Amino acid sequence: MITTDICIVGAGPVGLFAVFEAGLLKMRCHLIDALPQVGGQLSEIYPHKPIYDIPGYPTVKAQELIDNLMLQIDPFKPTFTLGERVDEIQRQEDNTFIVKTNENTEVHCKAICIAGGLGCFEPRKPVVEGLESFENGKGIAYMVKDPEHFRDKKIVLAGGGDSALDWTIFLADVAKEVTLVHRGDSFRGAPASADKVAKLAQEGKINLLLKSNVVKVSGNGVLKEVHIEDAAKVTTPIEADNLIPLFGLSPKLGPIADWGLDIDKAAIVVDRDSYSTNVPGIFAIGDINTYNGKLKLILCGFHEAALMSHGAFKYAYPDAHLSFKYTTVNGIHGF
Amino acid sequence: MEDRDGSRKELEAPDDMGLNLMEMLKAFEYEILATCGGMALCGTCHVKILAGGENLPEQSDAELDMLDLIPDSESNSRLSCQLQVNDTLEGCTFQICGSLSDD
Structure with a gap:
């Protein structure tokens, strides 16, 4: 002591x-x-x-x-x-x-x-229905402490800042499936990272959902689906093991x-x-x-x-x- | 100014005191945390422009960076601490959006 x-x-x-x-x-x-x-x-x-x-x-x-x-x-x-x-x-x-x-x-x-x-x-938390139920190791992570944790998982990242771009690029090689959800239609972050993310999306290595928002999460004790609303206000669930909201501190x-x-x-x-x-x-x-x-x-x-x-x-x-x-x-x- | 409950009020404020919109809203006793005191660091003074605002100055990089991080921000979002109280606010309608929770 x-x-x-x-x-x-x-x-x-x-x-x-x-x-x-x-x-x-x-x-x-x-x-x-x-x-x-x-x-x-x-x-x-x-x-x-x-x-x-x-x-x-x-x-x-x-x-x-x-x-x-x-x-x-x-x-x-x-x-x-x-x-x-x-x-x-x-x-x-x-x-x-x-x-x-x-x-x-x-x-x-x-x-x-x-x-x-x-x-x-x-970490700043977005308003997402059910978010609290899947915190503390049940699927929601507000920061990436150990990327290995996400190996071969289906990951949804939300956010449009530099850390959302950087982790999307990094996890594209680690996770089984990566989806980046961004409210805007473009990224203000480092141009090189934004270009890389666009390229990964073109090559089909990640799913890039622009003008979209995560509105709800659901599951059965652990996270199973992330529900995403697009610009036309249509909500679609996608399967996910983890949601990583990255909205800064x-x-x-x-x-x-x-x-x-x-x-x-x-x-x-x-x-x-x-x-x-x-x-x-x-x-x-x-x-x-x-x-x-x-x-x-x-x-x-x-x-x-x-x-x-x-x-x-x-x-x-x-x-x-x-x-x-x-x-x-x-x-x-x-x- | 439209408060969180939808109620609207017309506000008049002096433009020669160097106030920004966040400080003005606090002076009118609107509930706004403004934790960082006006440095575009906390995002709790978030407002949306409902009408007018054609003459408002462009957002600075610092303001855009913060707006990027506010989950419910939209294309009409501003940080009220970054808007000076002057003629550019004349006739604008704003909606108060900043988060109040501290948990």
């Missing part, structure tokens, strides 16, 4: 900076993020976009800001669990916490800071909604003294929190990180005296 002072859920800019502010108070941090790298949406979605409202930087690229934050917090030797999602929080008798991930990593900490941004990115609050925290419109309600949630010892900072006058800005998240650290210190060490010092006076003393 990993032991730390503050377990930070989310390794975006605000979660990273919280390591610095906690470090100034001699508290160690462990960060957990569902994405395989640090940086949150800055690294995942817009690494090359310039940001103009970071104090002291007239302009800074998103990834550059993350790289600099990593340098800035290095003296405080944060530790990381990446590519895992926090599923569960257990309060202990001594008011510490054990945080558990979906891969069963456990972190024992004195306080929790949720810096989860938009939440975790999960969308941010969801996820398991955070189940931790007993006050939630308002997919954000965690906090007080403005220390950004504490309604549960003592659990704090929330950055885009994931809400309060009267909330602004979803990185710079506001940085401010919240500083106040949260003082709140977490008081929670973790109720009897200790905390003296506030400027970094210009004493410099940075890492671990």
